Amino acid sequence: MRTLASRAAAVWALLYGGLGAAWALGLPGYPWGASDPDPDGALSVLSATTPRFGWWIAAFALLTLVTALTHRASLFVAWPIAVVLVLVIPDSRLMMGVAYTPLLLVAPVFGWGLGGATFADAWPWPVLNQLLCVLGGLLLAASALGGGRSQVFTPTLGRRAAYVAAVVPLVYCLTRWAWALGIPLGVSQEFLAEGEGGLWLFGAYLATFGALGGVLTLGLTQRWGEIFPRWIPGLRGRRVPPLLAVIPAGFVAIIITVAGLTYIRWTIAGRFALDEWGAWLPECFWPIWGAALATATVSYYLRRVRS
Incomplete structure (x- = not known):
C-alpha cells in the first residue's frame, strides 16, 4: 500500500513539477494571478504570483518527489507538504464547484436557467487545478501513513x-x-x-x-x-x-x-x-x-x- 501510494505521489510530483517549469517557460494556462477569473484576487493565497512562480512550483514538486521516495524523510516533510497542497493552496471555490454540480445536473430536467451558469463556470481551470493539488497532497499523505494505524482514533x-x-x-x-x-x-x-x-x-x-x-x-x-x-x-x-x-x-x-x-x-x-x-x-x-x-x-x- 505504501509503495503504491509513494509511487503515485512521485509520478504526480514529476508531472506537476514539469507543468510548473513549462508555465515558467511560457506555456499558457498558469492557474493563478492575471489568468485567474477570480474578480478581486482575494480568494487564492497565490493570487499575486506570475507564471515565473512556476520555477518555485517545480522546486516544490522536486521536494515532494524526493519525499515520496525517501521513507525516512517522509515523517518530517510529507505532512507539511500535504497540508500545503490540501488545505493552503485551494480556496472556497472548490466547495462552490461541488455545491453547484448537483444543481447543474438537475437544472435541465426542471428547466432552471441558473443565470446561464454552466459546468465551465463551476469548474474553471484554476479550480480544477486545485483538485490536482489536493490529489497530490492526499497521495503524499497516504504514502506517509505507510499502513500504520494510530491508536489515537478511538x-x-x-x-x-x-x-x-x-x-x-x-x-x-x-x-x-x-x-x-x-x-x-x-x-x-x-x-x-x-x-x-x-x-x-x-x-x-x-x-x-x-x-x-x-x-x-x-x-x-x-x-x-x-x-x-x-x-x-x-x-x-x-x-x-x-x-x-x-x-x-x-x-x-x-x-x-x-x-x-x-x-x-x-x-x-x-x-x-x-x-x-x-x-x-x-x-x-x-x-x-x-x-x-x-x-x-x-x-x-x-x-x-x-x-
Whole structure:
C-alpha cells in the first residue's frame, strides 16, 4: 500500500513539477494571478504570483518527489507538504464547484436557467487545478501513513467528533434559512435586500445540504453506517463498504476546511463588518467542522478495517 501510494505521489510530483517549469517557460494556462477569473484576487493565497512562480512550483514538486521516495524523510516533510497542497493552496471555490454540480445536473430536467451558469463556470481551470493539488497532497499523505494505524482514533473520540461535526454547521444553516424566509438574522435589512433575486434561496440550498451532511455524519458512529437499513431496496442488511462513506466524508472535510480558512483570511484582512456577523462568522467555524468530520471519518475507517 505504501509503495503504491509513494509511487503515485512521485509520478504526480514529476508531472506537476514539469507543468510548473513549462508555465515558467511560457506555456499558457498558469492557474493563478492575471489568468485567474477570480474578480478581486482575494480568494487564492497565490493570487499575486506570475507564471515565473512556476520555477518555485517545480522546486516544490522536486521536494515532494524526493519525499515520496525517501521513507525516512517522509515523517518530517510529507505532512507539511500535504497540508500545503490540501488545505493552503485551494480556496472556497472548490466547495462552490461541488455545491453547484448537483444543481447543474438537475437544472435541465426542471428547466432552471441558473443565470446561464454552466459546468465551465463551476469548474474553471484554476479550480480544477486545485483538485490536482489536493490529489497530490492526499497521495503524499497516504504514502506517509505507510499502513500504520494510530491508536489515537478511538471509538469514543470518533463519536464525540461526529457530534461536533453535526452541530457546528447548524449556526450557518440557521442564518441562511432565516434569510430565505426574509429574516435578517446577523445582517442588516439592506444586506438582506441584496439577495432578493434568489441568492438566499441558493444559500438555503447550501444550508440544507450542510444539515443533511450533519445527519449523515452521525452514521459514522451508528449501526446504519455499517449495515444498510431495511428501507433501502436491494441493499438492506448488507454491509456498507467502508470507502463508500470514507471517500465522500473525507472530501467534504477538506473542502469545508478550505472554505473556512478562506473566510478566516478575509476576516483577518478586515473585509467584514462586525454588525454583519451572520455573513462571515459561521463560516469561520468551518475548520472545526472539517477537523471533526475528518477525525470521525478516520475513526470510522479504522474501526471498520479492524473488525
